[in-house]
Amino acid sequence: MGATAPVMRLRRPRWRDPRLIVGIVLVVASVLMGALLVSRLSETTPVLIAKGPIAPGDPLDAETLTTVELRLGDQQELYVGSLDAVPEGAVASRAVQAGEMLPVSAVGQPEDVALRPVVIPVDASVAESVVPGATVELWHTSPAPQDGGSGEARLLVEEAIVRRVDEGSSLGMRSMSVEVLVPQESVAEVLQVLAEEERLDVIGVPGAYGVTP
Incomplete structure (x- = not known):
């Protein structure tokens, strides 16, 4: 009979095998980290x-x-x-x-708020985007040429914030108005336009904070 091939026997892993211990530690660590992550995500x-x-x-x-x-x-x-x-x-x-x-x-x-409230009378209804908290522009239109003016419109305040919208009264005892917050440095110019009773429009800014296009 020929020589018998040697039989390979697998040795059972021992609990003291460093590789087995490292593997167990990694599994336990990953489970604990996963549980901690899920707990933090679900915590209110x-x-x-x-x-x-x-x-x-x-x-x-x-x-x-x-x-x-x-x-x-x-x-x-x-x-x-x-x-x-x-x-x-x-x-x-x-x-x-x-x-x-x-x-x-x-x-x-x-003292951190460098804005001042100004009430602007409005002859007609304003756009739906002109709501409390919305960012708006203030446009000044000078009198028409026949009234001694140029009739041109210019941007008076680039960024104002609507604080309140007063719809007025159905009996006409109180006209519609919009209270806006304007930068302190622009207050004098806005008040001058209002004192001269010239047209001042409140225009919503599409895409600005609080305004829907």
Whole structure:
């Protein structure tokens, strides 16, 4: 008979085998990391939500804000979680839309808001885009040539923010008006146009914050 080929026997892994221990550690670590990630993604946290449009300079309190539970993940630190975290006397430093989470960057003090409110009378209805919190332009149209003017329109304020829209009264006792917030350096020029009773139009800006094209 010929020589018998040697039989290869597989050795059972031992618990003290370093490769087996490393493999177990890696599996356990991956499972724990996955569980932690799922837990963080499903975890909710309180955050302040605007009840309605908030204009720059408006107070940040229980009348303008409410608390809801949302999944913010890693963005939790970007938003204010409770009214207790809002400093006393704080106001909105920029416009916050209805239903929007209150960003930490939108919390300021009155002296931080370099805007001033001006009420502009409106002869006819304004566009649907002219709503509280919307960014608008103010256009001044000088009198027609027959009235001693040039009849030209010019952009008076490039960025103003609507604070309030007054629809007036059905009996005509109160005309329609729009309260806008304009940069402090533009207030004098706007008031001069209003004092001279010249035409000043409030125009919505398509694509701007708070305005739908």
